[in-house]
Amino acid sequence: MKTKRITLGLTGGIAIYKSAALLRRLVSDDGADVTVIMTAAAQKFMSPLIFETFSGKPVVTEMFSREKVYTRHIDLGQDVDMVLVCPATANILAKAANGLADDMLSTVILTAGAKTVFALAMNSNMYANPITQANIRTLRELGYGIIEPESGELACKDPGKGRLAEESVILDYVRQRLSGAKQLSGKRVVVTAGPTREYLDPVRFISNRSSGKMGYALAAEARQQGADVVLISGPGYGEIPPGVRLIRVETARQMQQALREHGKDADYLFMAAAVEDISPVSQAGTKIKKSELPEAIMVTRSPDLLLDFREANQATCVVAFSVEMEDGHQRSIAKMQAKGADYIVWNDPSVAGAAFAGDTNEVILLAAEGQEWQLPLASKRAIARQIIDHVVTHRKGD
Numbered sequence: 236m237k238t239k240r241i242t243l244g245l246t247g248g249i250a251i252y253k254s255a256a257l258l259r260r261l262v263s264d265d266g267a268d269v270t271v272i273m274t275a276a277a278q279k280f281m282s283p284l285i286f287e288t289f290s291g292k293p294v295v296t297e298m299f300s301r302e303k304v305y306t307r308h309i310d311l312g313q314d315v316d317m318v319l320v321c322p323a324t325a326n327i328l329a330k331a332a333n334g335l336a337d338d339m340l341s342t343v344i345l346t347a348g349a350k351t352v353f354a355l356a357m358n359s360n361m362y363a364n365p366i367t368q369a370n371i372r373t374l375r376e377l378g379y380g381i382i383e384p385e386s387g388e389l390a391c392k393d394p395g396k397g398r399l400a401e402e403s404v405i406l407d408y409v410r411q412r413l414s415g416a417k418q419l420s421g422k423r424v425v426v427t428a429g430p431t432r433e434y435l436d437p438v439r440f441i442s443n444r445s446s447g448k449m450g451y452a453l454a455a456e457a458r459q460q461g462a463d464v465v466l467i468s469g470p471g472y473g474e475i476p477p478g479v480r481l482i483r484v485e486t487a488r489q490m491q492q493a494l495r496e497h498g499k500d501a502d503y504l505f506m507a508a509a510v511e512d513i514s515p516v517s518q519a520g521t522k523i524k525k526s527e528l529p530e531a532i533m534v535t536r537s538p539d540l541l542l543d544f545r546e547a548n549q550a551t552c553v554v555a556f557s558v559e560m561e562d563g564h565q566r567s568i569a570k571m572q573a574k575g576a577d578y579i580v581w582n583d584p585s586v587a588g589a590a591f592a593g594d595t596n597e598v599i600l601l602a603a604e605g606q607e608w609q610l611p612l613a614s615k616r617a618i619a620r621q622i623i624d625h626v627v628t629h630r631k632g633d
């Protein structure tokens with residue numbers, strides 16, 4: 236990070252005391268050139284002196300300085316590699332999401348745009364407030380970096396989510412984003428997508444409402460992150476992501492075969508396909524005449540693709556997907572355990588804007604080790620980015 240220039244924005248939250256140590260790490264360990272901006276509220280919590288000492292330069296506190304004529308409100312956003320806001324209050328998020336520029340930091344953020352990263356810290360009610368969530372969503376969609384807060388006891392003694400992420404998590408995020416390193420470089424990733432069709436005869440089949448969009452978004456994102464990607468797709472109608480190897484299948488058995496062939500020794504499997512659970516016991520070779528259609532169709536369970544894959548590929552990181560409504564949390568964990576998956580993405584189709592054919596999704600990512608991450612409503616591509624980000628970062632911490 237020797238040549239990296241960072242503007243560190245400090246806002247009015249208790250966690251500001253942690254930013255002094257963070258600044259020290261950025262400057263002393265990483266050799267970054269850091270300029271600190273403090274909001275008026277931030278200065279109520281700590282004096283600029285400590286940050287001046289650690290950064291080795293004056294802390295910017297005023298928009299309109301009479302001593303020097305500067306265009307710092309532009310320079311500090313435009314000429315830097317990153318604006319890191321840590322801690323980031325609910326207030327600064329709201330200002331950034333709405334384009335407000337009424338003090339030095341918010342003006343610099345507006346200039347820097349998606350170069351800005353917010354490390355959130357606030358009371359759990361402030362965090363959970365739908366207005367804050369909508370602001371986070373807006374910023375995320377625009378490509379701003381969001382370092383989610385952690386759960387635990389907060390300064391106000393309330394339990395819940397809102398505590399600033401650990402220093403190591405913030406540093407890792409900053410280093411990764413600044414280096415432009417791709418998270419999945421050199422990795423082999425297999426993604427399954429879409430529904431399968433279980434044929435009764437050549438023109439009739441049993442299937443489900445899956446559109447395949449989530450799997451296509453995962454494949455596109457994994458490719459963007461440098462992976463060698465094989466997308467095994469049922470009849471989805473998504474645009475084929477560039478650079479991704481597409482294997483088209485129709486039935487559960489064909490998908491199973493494709494997984495056996497192309498999934499061997501993959502580093503990651505994202506099993507986003509909605510494999511149809513039931514198949515007609517027999518398939519007619521030619522279209523059954525209407526007059527000869529049976530009164531009832533005998534069905535059997537389709538093969539269990541995940542179990543089959545896991546048996547043959549112990550080392551692959553397997554991310555399963557579930558679509559569950561009632562007792563969804565528990566049922567998803569049970570499914571993850573039963574399939575030997577490392578993670579499961581729980582979709583609840585009763586949530587507005589979630590799952591199936593739409594372009595947005597809202598999911599909960601659960602880890603076999605017990606961690607869970609709530610990924611609020613966003614485009615399927617943004618959800619895919621977060622799933623990959625959480626899984627890769629979490630595995631690195633293992």
Ligand SMILES: Cc1cc2nc3c(=O)[nH]c(=O)nc-3n(C[C@H](O)[C@H](O)[C@H](O)COP(=O)(O)O)c2cc1C
Pocket residue numbers: 245246247248249250274275276277323324325326327356357358361
């Ligand atoms: C003791 C105390 C602690 C606070 N901690 C936080 C906090 O952690 N997160 C937050 O969003 N707001 C917190 N606030 C409220 C902010 O300081 C307030 O919204 C302020 O206007 C933020 O201004 P700024 O975003 O310009 O720094 C706290 C207020 C007080 C009095």
